[in-house]
Amino acid sequence: MATDTERARLVTALGAVAGGDRDALQQIYRDTSAKLYGVCLRILNDTAEAEDVLQDIYLTIWRRAGAFEPERGLSPITWLVAIARNKSIDRLRATARPRALRPMEEAAHVADDGPAPSLAVERADEAAALNRCMGELDPQHADVVRTAFFEGVTYEALAARIGAPVGTVKSWIRRSLQRLRTCLEAGAPA
Amino acid sequence: MSDLPAEPFDGEDMTAGEYALGVLDQGERAAAAARAEREPAFAREVEAWQERLYPMADAVAEVTPPAHIWPRIQRALGPTTAKVVDLAQRRAVAFWRNWAVAATAAAAVALVFLVVRQPAPTPAAPPAPAAQALLIAELTDKDGHGFLRVTYDQAKGELRAVPSLTLPVGDKRAAELWLIPADGVPRSLGVIDTAHPTVVKVSDTLRPGAKTEAALAITSEQPGGSPTGKPTTTPKWIGKLGAV
Numbered sequence: 001m002a003t004d005t006e007r008a009r010l011v012t013a014l015g016a017v018a019g020g021d022r023d024a025l026q027q028i029y030r031d032t033s034a035k036l037y038g039v040c041l042r043i044l045n046d047t048a049e050a051e052d053v054l055q056d057i058y059l060t061i062w063r064r065a066g067a068f069e070p071e072r073g074l075s076p077i078t079w080l081v082a083i084a085r086n087k088s089i090d091r092l093r094a095t096a097r098p099r100a101l102r103p104m105e106e107a108a109h110v111a112d113d114g115p116a117p118s119l120a121v122e123r124a125d126e127a128a129a130l131n132r133c134m135g136e137l138d139p140q141h142a143d144v145v146r147t148a149f150f151e152g153v154t155y156e157a158l159a160a161r162i163g164a165p166v167g168t169v170k171s172w173i174r175r176s177l178q179r180l181r182t183c184l185e186a187g188a189p190a
Numbered sequence: 191m192s193d194l195p196a197e198p199f200d201g202e203d204m205t206a207g208e209y210a211l212g213v214l215d216q217g218e219r220a221a222a223a224a225r226a227e228r229e230p231a232f233a234r235e236v237e238a239w240q241e242r243l244y245p246m247a248d249a250v251a252e253v254t255p256p257a258h259i260w261p262r263i264q265r266a267l268g269p270t271t272a273k274v275v276d277l278a279q280r281r282a283v284a285f286w287r288n289w290a291v292a293a294t295a296a297a298a299v300a301l302v303f304l305v306v307r308q309p310a311p312t313p314a315a316p317p318a319p320a321a322q323a324l325l326i327a328e329l330t331d332k333d334g335h336g337f338l339r340v341t342y343d344q345a346k347g348e349l350r351a352v353p354s355l356t357l358p359v360g361d362k363r364a365a366e367l368w369l370i371p372a373d374g375v376p377r378s379l380g381v382i383d384t385a386h387p388t389v390v391k392v393s394d395t396l397r398p399g400a401k402t403e404a405a406l407a408i409t410s411e412q413p414g415g416s417p418t419g420k421p422t423t424t425p426k427w428i429g430k431l432g433a434v
Contacts, residue, residue, distance in 0.1 A: 011334075014334075015330075015333075015334035018328070018330065018334065018429070020430065022264075022267065025263075025267075026260070029260055029263070033254075033255050033259070033260075034252035034253060034254045034255065035247070035250065035252050037252075037253050037254070037255040038250045038251050038252050038253045039247055039250050041253055042250055051255065051256065051259055054255055054259055055259060055262050055263050055266060058263045059263065059266055059267070062267060063432045063433055064432075066327070066328035066330065066336070066429055066430075066432070067326075067328050067336075069335075069336050069354075070334070071335050071336070072234075072237075074237055074241065075241060077244075077247075078237075078240050078241050078244045081240075081244045081247045082210075082237075082240050082244065085212060085244075085247075086223075089212045089219070090219070093215065093216040093219065094216070126241075126245040127245040127246075127248045127249075129245075130242070130243070130245045130246060145211070146246070148211050148212060148213045149211055149212065149243060149246050150246070150250065152212040153212075153213070154213055154214065154215045155213050155214075155215075156215065158213070173208070173211070173213060174202075174204045174207075174208070177204055177207040177208070177211070177239075178202065178204070180242060180243075181207075181242060184242055
């Protein structure tokens with residue numbers, strides 16, 4: 001499916017949802033629920049919690065679709081992923097459930113996990129650029145950024161996981177964010 | 191690992207990026223979320239970070255959710271509410287469609303409303319809304335472009351209309367705001383400023399209808415608003431009230 005088509009389809013569906021169209025919400029669910037459920041599961045690591053949050057996510061999309069402003073250039077996928085991550089992370093923080101320590105994310109695999117075709121196509125370029133810029137970070141810092149993103153854990157949890165002071169982890173992540181921004185804004189390398 | 195020297199960090203405030211990445215703790219997250227609600231510039235910054243970082247989600251494996259989730263969502267949307275919504279919307283649409291015909295025979299409906307103008311507050315310090323009583327609406331044109339954000343404080347009966355763009359109602363025309371409750375009949379909430387926030391005190395008569403799923407619409411009217419108390423043109427922007 002062409003990039004613009006996929007994006008336009010979601011934007012149109014969100015507009016219809018804002019107008020109270022349930023069929024449009026169902027279409028969005030069909031197109032995006034596997035991705036968003038994957039995001040929830042990765043963060044919550046618990047199917048019951050993830051199912052509950054997923055339901056909340058689509059109810060939020062139903063209520064807030066009118067607040068999505070495509071004219072500002074925001075990607076609809078980004079908007080949906082933001083809702084999914086925010087709901088999942090809020091739940092994670094609220095439950096404060098002790099979670100099993102998982103290994104840190106491995107570096108340099110952003111594009112290698114077999115991104116699903118339906119949603120990935122739109123952002124293939126963005127993902128490639130991000131992957132390249134992640135590759136320019138110190139590998140250990142990139143691992144920490146990736147773990148933070150995929151699991152939604154706090155600085156404190158990251159620090160405990162790798163046995164480093166919280167201040168060190170904060171410094172790594174802030175510096176990494178700055179570098180990613182600079183790298184992404186610079187565009188493709190020569 | 192802990193003995194590796196931390197890289198120097200120049201101290202730039204990275205809260206927006208940290209919030210988007212998800213590393214803040216519960217209290218810090220709540221503070222960042224509240225700040226995004228108050229400060230559009232901060233909200234844009236968070237969005238910019240989301241656009242930069244969230245392509246990482248492409249690498250998250252898709253997992254088809256269990257089949258019972260969608261029916262649960264449908265149930266949560268509520269069949270009763272849905273019918274009311276659809277009915278209210280159909281009525282509203284029917285009203286606008288028939289308006290040209292009906293206008294000739296329109297009897298003026300007595301409407302009690304009061305418009306209070308206030309100077310535009312600075313974007314950084316809008317009033318802190320009461321948590322539960324607040325409803326919002328985004329009024330969009332027929333192409334879905336947002337032109338106006340409305341927040342409605344049910345407890346105070348106070349509605350705040352904030353144009354995100356200057357409303358193009360036409361030269362020497364006024365923007366009149368209408369409340370369309372479940373009965374589908376527009377009630378005037380008065381003329382609003384096309385470029386700056388307007389605070390509207392909703393009359394006690396209209397307050398029962400100003401609730402979730404009621405529609406809001408703006409029509410272009412003569413200066414001072416429709417002389418008949420009913421809309422004289424089709425709405426240019428429309429949206430419905432919903433929970434924040």
